Amino acid sequence: AQTVTQSQPEMSVQEAETVTLSCTYDTSESNYYLFWYKQPPSRQMILVIRQEAYKQQNATENRFSVNFQKAAKSFSLKISDSQLGDTAMYFCAFMIRNTGNQFYFGTGTSLTVIP
């Protein structure tokens, strides 16, 4: 079975500060991809960052970066210089390399950026 665990239901951060969201996963597969999605109050699912599991280098996307520890099955998201627009629910997900692009999601972390 594939599982994704986000152990922080809610977090808050001061504007301009840095925050790290945690994610662990469990799979017996060796070829997979990891994602962080953002869901603002509009409900739209927005891709934040993607990591290919066979790449050792951590992905970065502007103020967003990940710490990918494959052996520990850990995939945390770091948001630098937090902005009010970062307030949202964040979902960690992974997708196994097979047909269908099936995604497995965590339960989410609600992040609030405080002005």
Place this chain on the structure above:
Amino acid sequence: NAGVTQTPKFQVLKTGQSMTLQCAQDMNHEYMSWYRQDPGMGLRLIHYSVGAGITDQGEVPNGYNVSRSTTEDFPLRLLSAAPSQTSVYFCASSPPDRGTEAFFGQGTRLTVV
């Protein structure tokens, strides 16, 4: 560029009624899928399709049917609505290149009373 379009955005059903949630994408993506989002449970896969005429079950398929007659459309049918199907439903599409992100619709909030 419309992307993934879901209709309706909101719906209230009575227990036992049937309905179809519509999903259409204009990106010529082969892969499409349906998820439901419940509080504290993230998104869970209901059904998915790898191309026209091909569908398969996901994690929580009971009470739902799908079909894929065209590349563009992937409707989700509730056969006999139950209060346990109250949820937010998301349709997603992606090209078959492995590792590509899923593109999501805006979601349908369904309430079964």
